[in-house]
Amino acid sequence: MGNRSFIFVLLALAVVGLLGFGMIANGSATIAVGEPTPDAEIERLGGEETASIADYRGQWVLVNFWASWCKPCELESPAIEEYSQAHNGDVVVLGVNTRDLTEDAEQFIADNGLTWEMLHDGDGSLSDSFGSVALPESFLVDPEGNLALIRRGPVDEAYLEQNVTPLIEANGGAGA
Amino acid sequence: MRRRPRTSTASLLTLLAALLLAVAPHAAAQVPGGSSDATLPDIEDEVMCPICGTLLGLSESPQANAERAFIQRRIVEGMSKQEIKDALVAEYGPEVLATPESSGFDLAAWIVPALGLLLGAMAVAIGARRWRREGRNSGGPGASAAPPPDPAAGDEARLEADLGRYNL
Numbered sequence: 291m292g293n294r295s296f297i298f299v300l301l302a303l304a305v306v307g308l309l310g311f312g313m314i315a316n317g318s319a320t321i322a323v324g325e326p327t328p329d330a331e332i333e334r335l336g337g338e339e340t341a342s343i344a345d346y347r348g349q350w351v352l353v354n355f356w357a358s359w360c361k362p363c364e365l366e367s368p369a370i371e372e373y374s375q376a377h378n379g380d381v382v383v384l385g386v387n388t389r390d391l392t393e394d395a396e397q398f399i400a401d402n403g404l405t406w407e408m409l410h411d412g413d414g415s416l417s418d419s420f421g422s423v424a425l426p427e428s429f430l431v432d433p434e435g436n437l438a439l440i441r442r443g444p445v446d447e448a449y450l451e452q453n454v455t456p457l458i459e460a461n462g463g464a465g466a
Numbered sequence: 467m468r469r470r471p472r473t474s475t476a477s478l479l480t481l482l483a484a485l486l487l488a489v490a491p492h493a494a495a496q497v498p499g500g501s502s503d504a505t506l507p508d509i510e511d512e513v514m515c516p517i518c519g520t521l522l523g524l525s526e527s528p529q530a531n532a533e534r535a536f537i538q539r540r541i542v543e544g545m546s547k548q549e550i551k552d553a554l555v556a557e558y559g560p561e562v563l564a565t566p567e568s569s570g571f572d573l574a575a576w577i578v579p580a581l582g583l584l585l586g587a588m589a590v591a592i593g594a595r596r597w598r599r600e601g602r603n604s605g606g607p608g609a610s611a612a613p614p615p616d617p618a619a620g621d622e623a624r625l626e627a628d629l630g631r632y633n634l
Contacts, residue, residue, distance in 0.1 A: 359517070359529045389517050389529075391536050391557050413559025414516070 328419035358398035
């Protein structure tokens with residue numbers, strides 16, 4: 291192989307490598323039950339303070355990704371609100387408003403009477419680190435900070451009672 | 467004699483009006499929530515709709531319309547184009563900007579193409595020089611126009627013979 295051919299092959303390999311890297315870098319992260327949850331620090335919705343899921347270690351946390359422009363998020367919100375009040379003390383419901391405008395999100399919260407804690411993931415980085423593909427999505431995090439349940443899609447009262455409650459109760463509720 | 471005060475009042479009023487006209491634009495510019503030089507079409511083609519993954523100006527989704535309403539509200543509040551873009555970055559992160567920043571790592575997006583262009587131009591210049599030099603040496607297309615050599619005497623005779631043979 292001549293010098294020119296060698297350089298050509300090297301260049302072709304570099305281009306293919308770059309394209310491959312681009313494709314991999316663009317792909318969402320994958321996450322599975324039992325793995326530690328991503329705990330990036332992000333802003334609280336409408337506030338200057340920051341928080342992360344790691345701040346809730348020692349408690350069960352139901353992380354719910356949502357946005358004001360997401361209709362299924364609005365449809366599932368009464369069930370989550372009811373669940374958060376019924377299981378107050380056993381589980382912390384933590385909403386993560388994703389790729390949304392703060393004022394639209396605050397309007398959504400007021401319109402739907404939501405009382406659970408909210409973080410603002412404006413650029414969707416936390417949602418991406420959870421491998422989120424659509425909204426809404428919910429993740430149950432155990433007191434050690436590991437994923438206990440993944441729900442890609444909306445939840446309702448029945449789903450929460452049949453899937454979330456048994457996990458919390460089996461492990462002794464809050465701070466097991 | 468009584469006209470003099472009237473003239474001076476008129477002059478005073480004219481002066482006052484002129485002063486007001488001169489001051490008015492500056493006063494308007496200082497009022498919070500005053501007019502903004504920013505326009506929606508001007509900003510739309512410089513920011514992304516992060517949910518749609520396209521330029522905001524190209525998207526008609528409800529999310530894009532919410533972002534447009536956000537921009538429109540800021541324009542009404544009197545924010546400048548840069549302030550509105552900063553507000554969008556605060557909401558969505560730097561990915562909302564369709565053009566990279568001219569500082570930090572984003573600077574590479576401006577430097578690398580310019581560097582590529584420069585290297586390309588240098589490669590073309592070097593290639594052209596080499597091509598000319600080779601052409602000059604081999605008498606190829608790049609060679610400079612030299613006078614054609616005189617045909618040898620034998621060639622001339624052969625040409626005459628051929629022409630005579632074909633009665634041309």
